[in-house]
Amino acid sequence: QQQVKQSPQSLIVQKGGISIINCAYENTAFDYFPWYQQFPGKGPALLIAIRPDVSEKKEGRFTISFNKSAKQFSLHIMDSQPGDSATYFCAARIGSHGSRLTFGEGTQLTVNP
């Protein structure tokens, strides 16, 4: 009930291409869905987040698409750059449980120059 499933585990994209990472969840009580970016040796940093009352949120080259009926959400990175190479985690939160986050397994993205 608390799991968030993320795919793919790893992704290689050419510079300028589109990177797409997918997540699925089971618990309909989740009310906040952030994506985190993590570089080696660093802690995760919030990239972009969405609530289930909207279907899409865009910030620069990063877009979250949210499908409430399918209980799925995805991160799209447009015009991917080598500097985007990092590990990306989706997460979900139930507001009534404080702000503890349930994370997906992570996707290691490599953007080739």
Added chain:
Amino acid sequence: GAGVSQSPSNKVTEKGKDVELRCDPISGHTALYWYRQSLGQGLEFLIYFQGNSAPDKSGLPSDRFSAERTGGSVSTLTIQRTQQEDSAVYLCASSLASGGGGNEQFFGPGTRLTVL
């Protein structure tokens, strides 16, 4: 201002020893979280402190794990009688508040624990 800091950055210990990991949250943040990140895995919630409320310990994997938060600021995660499966990166995060509002969690760089 300074972000979340953690110490030590790396800790190597022998099986059966106790270890203490420290987290200094961002000043003014009332909520503090500990997560564990095993190799190639996502982050696993361990424990959460919010102000003076009783901590949510529901993520602690065994009674060998405990945590304290003194004076509403610094937190210490203690692992007693360490086992090899405890080897992981332990991450601390803090936020302004908990519950609704989508308050961002700011993560520290983590402590890499290796149990030999």
